[in-house]
Amino acid sequence: MKKLLFVAMAIVLATSAVVLAGDDAKKEKAAPTTLTGEVLDLYCYVSHPESATGAEHAKCAQACASKGLPIGYLTADGTIYLIIGKDHESASTAVADWIGKKSTITGHVKEQKGMKAIELVTIGEAKS
Numbered sequence: 001m002k003k004l005l006f007v008a009m010a011i012v013l014a015t016s017a018v019v020l021a022g023d024d025a026k027k028e029k030a031a032p033t034t035l036t037g038e039v040l041d042l043y044c045y046v047s048h049p050e051s052a053t054g055a056e057h058a059k060c061a062q063a064c065a066s067k068g069l070p071i072g073y074l075t076a077d078g079t080i081y082l083i084i085g086k087d088h089e090s091a092s093t094a095v096a097d098w099i100g101k102k103s104t105i106t107g108h109v110k111e112q113k114g115m116k117a118i119e120l121v122t123i124g125e126a127k128s
Helices: 002-028 042-047 055-066 092-098
Strands: 033-041 071-075 080-084 102-112 115-125
Touching: 033 042, 033 055, 033 092, 033 115, 042 055, 042 071, 042 080, 055 092, 080 102, 092 115
Parallel strands: 080 115
Antiparallel strands: 033 071, 033 102, 071 080, 102 115
16 A cells, blocks of 8 residues: 555656656746837936936946846836846846847846846847
């Protein structure tokens, strides 16, 4: 009887592992998303949103980003995404030239408990 119970538990655990691995694989294969908006430093945006965007604020935002403060992406509809790099790498250097300018970003969108992030794939001139 104990052997039968052990075998049954092993089957349940193995099946659970396969199902969970399958769910992770589906999440990884999602197509990249392309957004249009502006790279900004999140510290200033949270502290003083009325003046923390655009070319007028770009120099300050670049200084904040170079200090390691978090960077984000503000879309035309007002949605803000935290910009993250792939495999725990910083994305700050890759997006620094686009701070305060209209741009198009492509990446994998992730959301966790209300927080949105985009894992950077590419960034470039805004597409009209």
